[in-house]
Amino acid sequence: MENMNEIKAFAAKIRIAAIEAIHAIGQGHIGGALSMADALAVLYGREMRYDPKNPKWPDRDKLVVSKGHAGPAVYGTLALLGFFPYEQLKTMNRPHTNLPSHCDRNKTPGVDMTTGSLGQGTSLAAGMALGDKLKGRDNRVFLIVGDGESNEGQVWEAFAFAAAKKLGNLVVLLDWNKRQLDGWTKDVYPMGDYVAKFEAFGFDTVKVDGNDVEAVAAALERTRAGGDKPYAIVLDTVKGAGVAEVAEKTMNHSLPVSDEQYERWTAQLRAEIEALEG
Amino acid sequence: MKIVYDGTLDPRQCKAVLGETIPAMAAEDPDVIYLDADLMNCIGTAKWAAEHPERAINCGIAEANMVGVAAGLAAAGFKPIVHTFGPFASRRCFDQVFLSAGYAKNDITIIGTDPGVTATLNGGTHMPFEDVGIYRTLPGATVIDVTDPTMLISVLRQCKDRPGVKYIRVGRKQYARVYADGSELPIGKAVTLREGTDVVIFAVGIMIHEAMQAAIELEKEGVSAAVVDMFTIKPLDVEAVVDWAKKCGAVVVAENHNRNGGLYSAVSEVLAERCPTPAAVVAVEDEFGEVGPQGYLQERFGLTAAHVAEAARSVLKRK
Numbered sequence: 001m002e003n004m005n006e007i008k009a010f011a012a013k014i015r016i017a018a019i020e021a022i023h024a025i026g027q028g029h030i031g032g033a034l035s036m037a038d039a040l041a042v043l044y045g046r047e048m049r050y051d052p053k054n055p056k057w058p059d060r061d062k063l064v065v066s067k068g069h070a071g072p073a074v075y076g077t078l079a080l081l082g083f084f085p086y087e088q089l090k091t092m093n094r095p096h097t098n099l100p101s102h103c104d105r106n107k108t109p110g111v112d113m114t115t116g117s118l119g120q121g122t123s124l125a126a127g128m129a130l131g132d133k134l135k136g137r138d139n140r141v142f143l144i145v146g147d148g149e150s151n152e153g154q155v156w157e158a159f160a161f162a163a164a165k166k167l168g169n170l171v172v173l174l175d176w177n178k179r180q181l182d183g184w185t186k187d188v189y190p191m192g193d194y195v196a197k198f199e200a201f202g203f204d205t206v207k208v209d210g211n212d213v214e215a216v217a218a219a220l221e222r223t224r225a226g227g228d229k230p231y232a233i234v235l236d237t238v239k240g241a242g243v244a245e246v247a248e249k250t251m252n253h254s255l256p257v258s259d260e261q262y263e264r265w266t267a268q269l270r271a272e273i274e275a276l277e278g
Numbered sequence: 279m280k281i282v283y284d285g286t287l288d289p290r291q292c293k294a295v296l297g298e299t300i301p302a303m304a305a306e307d308p309d310v311i312y313l314d315a316d317l318m319n320c321i322g323t324a325k326w327a328a329e330h331p332e333r334a335i336n337c338g339i340a341e342a343n344m345v346g347v348a349a350g351l352a353a354a355g356f357k358p359i360v361h362t363f364g365p366f367a368s369r370r371c372f373d374q375v376f377l378s379a380g381y382a383k384n385d386i387t388i389i390g391t392d393p394g395v396t397a398t399l400n401g402g403t404h405m406p407f408e409d410v411g412i413y414r415t416l417p418g419a420t421v422i423d424v425t426d427p428t429m430l431i432s433v434l435r436q437c438k439d440r441p442g443v444k445y446i447r448v449g450r451k452q453y454a455r456v457y458a459d460g461s462e463l464p465i466g467k468a469v470t471l472r473e474g475t476d477v478v479i480f481a482v483g484i485m486i487h488e489a490m491q492a493a494i495e496l497e498k499e500g501v502s503a504a505v506v507d508m509f510t511i512k513p514l515d516v517e518a519v520v521d522w523a524k525k526c527g528a529v530v531v532a533e534n535h536n537r538n539g540g541l542y543s544a545v546s547e548v549l550a551e552r553c554p555t556p557a558a559v560v561a562v563e564d565e566f567g568e569v570g571p572q573g574y575l576q577e578r579f580g581l582t583a584a585h586v587a588e589a590a591r592s593v594l595k596r597k
Contacts, residue, residue: 058355089471105353106383113353114382117373123343124378127350134332135355154374157343164338 001045007213009276010080011041014267015242019088019269021099021264024090029101031239031252033073035177035210036144039235040077042216043142052082053228055109061139062112062128066121066155067146068102069254074111075099083110092118119152121145129170129230130276132197140223143172148180156201159230163202168227171220172203175210177239181253198232210235211242227245242269280458281471283490288455290427292448295323296389299431300359304333305436309355310438313348315341315362321391321450323361341366345374349384357385357438363520364390364447368409380416380443387437389443393423394574396449396484397403397567405567406447411539413445414512420465421512423482423533423541424448428457429509436465448485454487456507466510467511468518474504477590478522478529482508482541485532485560492586503590511541519548528593529557532586537561560585560591 001007014037016250022028044050048061063076072092083198084098092099098107102116113128115121125143132139145155162170174194183190191197198205206222208215216235223231239253243265246255258263300323304310313335318324327334337344343363348358360367367390368375370432379386390409392398397405413421419442424430430448437444457469463469471486472493481489486507493503508515523529529549531542542559549555562579576582 093437104382113350114377117377120374120378123346123374124353124382124384126343127347127352128354129350130335130347131311131351131354131356154342154346157340158346161337161340161343161347165335199475 004214004217005276007041007045007217008197009273010045011038011213012242012273013080014040014076015071016266016269017079018052018072019257019262019265021072021075021089021092025093025256027256028072028254029069030246030255030257031179032067032146032175032177033070034242034246035237035239036070036175037242038211038213039144039173039175039216040073042213042220044077044081046217047220048142049139052110055083059137059139061142063142063144064113064115064121064125064128065103065144066115066125067118067144068115068116068121071099071101071103074103075108078108078110083225084108084158118146118149119154122155122158123161125170126158126167129167130165133167133169140169140171143170145172145174147174147176147178147185147191147194150174150191159198159201159203162230167230170230171223172230172234174234175237176234177237177270179239179250179252183250194234198234201230203232204229204242205232205234207234207236211238279461279463279469281456282289283454283456283471285487285491286455287452288427290335291451292424292427292430292453293321293450295427295430299434301326302454303435304330306324307357307438309357311335311351311356311358313337313344313360315339315344315366317362317410321361332334332447341371342374345371345377348386349378349382352384352386359387359389361389361391363404364393364406364409365404368406368412371414372412375443376416380418385441385443387446390445390447391450392451393447393483394562395567395572395579395581396451396534398572398575399569402567406563407536407567408539409447410511410541411543416541417442418442419512420444420510422446422465422510423466425483425486425507425509426453426456428459428461429463432461432463433465438441440465444480451486453484456486463509466513466515468515469507469509471501474502474526476502476526476528477594478504478506479525479532479590480506480508480519480529480541480545481532481585482511483534488581488583488586489532491583492590495587496590501590501594508541513542514544514548516548519545520552523549523553523555527555528597529555530560530586530589530593532579533556535561536564538564556591556593556596560589
């Protein structure tokens with residue numbers, strides 16, 4: 001997808017798919033799934049190299065969603081791309097499902113790493129990037145980290161490691177959606193200036209509007225150069241982006257989705273897609 | 279496999295064995311990769327690591343990250359061998375071991391050096407009496423308490439290609455020589471070191487030598503004590519436990535570990551289910567470690583041959 005309207009429509013479809021999965025079980029991690037839908041659309045729409053028919057292809061680009069609770073958005077993306085049937089989204093969190101609340105590489109085709117215990121995906125991604133580099137692969141590893149997640153000390157151990165080992169094939173996207181489970185991050189546990197932190201750690205760093213696919217696409221394009229520094233893209237996002245009613249709620253980490261809300265929200269997103277696709 | 283125990287020390291220090299075996303394994307298998315947390319100089323790998331930076335990754339003093347990186351390397355197709363001191367290889371990073379390696383099915387081998395009283399002059403902060411108990415809770419894990427340098431080489435090579443998380447606890451210094459050079463010790467199979475009929479002593483690690491010495495003492499008193507090396511604490515050789523317990527009717531367990539959660543717990547679980555048998559333990563009571571030379575610490579925590587013999591006498595009275 002080179003056309004930005006296509007990417008925007010893909011992001012809206014990811015939102016619908018995530019809402020489908022959450023609505024089917026009645027409740028889920030909707031806020032942080034919606035905030036990163038645009039980044040997922042750019043990553044899978046134009047930046048990453050992968051094959052839905054061969055999800056374990058060693059030379060593929062890999063994505064580690066360390067904020068593993070954003071599973072619904074990841075599953076929506078993978079289903080839209082044909083990694084597994086779209087209908088499976090409705091099985092999320094039900095017994096014997098392949099789509100557990102938090103991402104699991106052993107259950108879901110296309111999920112590159114098991115995550116969910118916050119912080120742990122960062123070191124895993126660093127190890128995967130180092131391993132791919134040592135194996136002589138020319139792929140990249142993308143890592144999505146939550147801003148609340150960055151309270152975890154392991155995140156910063158992993159960032160120090162990535163810079164020390166010159167992992168230019170690692171791209172960190174920090175979903176700065178400014179909210180965590182207990183409320184606004186500025187109230188719960190303020191972490192300061194992420195751009196300054198990443199730069200101090202030795203990352204090639206930019207901050208962009210993370211809900212603007214063109215800005216995210218441009219930031220990701222820069223990272224194709226590789227080199228000796230890992231990349232950080234601070235995504236300035238809104239938790240719940242794309243569904244105003246969710247975004248307006250401060251406490252939107254996990255919410256129930258009623259039948260009426262499901263109909264209204266998905267209808268609105270479908271109208272956006274129609275407008276984009278003309 | 280040949281048993282050559284005569285009470286003398288194996289001339290090799292285990293740190294030297296690690297320093298030779300890890301590079302040798304890396305030379306033989308391009309997928310072997312070694313990670314350490316700023317303790318390469320403690321096991322003699324530093325010089326080789328400096329010459330092979332693509333095979334030996336110094337992760338700095340950040341064990342949780344090291345384990346996650348190792349798990350990521352496993353996902354990329356490597357067979358990681360991770361080393362740090364026992365407490366940091368267990369308590370410090372266990373959530374990462376549990377989820378990033380175990381749950382996510384990223385197979386890694388972890389070496390925790392200086393278990394229990396072998397931490398000697400590093401003292402209580404560095405003295406893990408609980409690492410076996412921690413690792414035993416990890417589904418599918420392999421947990422090994424090494425007996426001597428020959429066994430160390432054998433189990434390291436087996437762990438490389440064995441699925442799941444493998445935890446090897448081993449002191450860096452000398453051990454009593456038990457197995458002839460080149461012996462292979464299949465993981466999961468207990469080894470009978472000494473036959474006996476009155477009481478069986480299940481021992482591991484440094485307590486093998488103490489158990490053998492105790493058995494010699496007991497023989498002078500007319501007590502026939504068997505000694506069985508239970509080096510694989512998980513998966514435990516259940517049949518060996520049951521067979522020996524039935525044969526002798528009295529059990530002693532000797533381990534350089536807290537009495538909670540380690541070999542004594544593992545053996546007791548089997549006895550309770552399969553063949554209730556009087557048992558006694560030679561292990562650390564529910565205590566923290568402290569500083570001192572190993573001889574002092576073995577006395578302090580009750581980990582000597584005399585303690586093993588006394589436990590045997592006491593359990594025989596309950597037979």
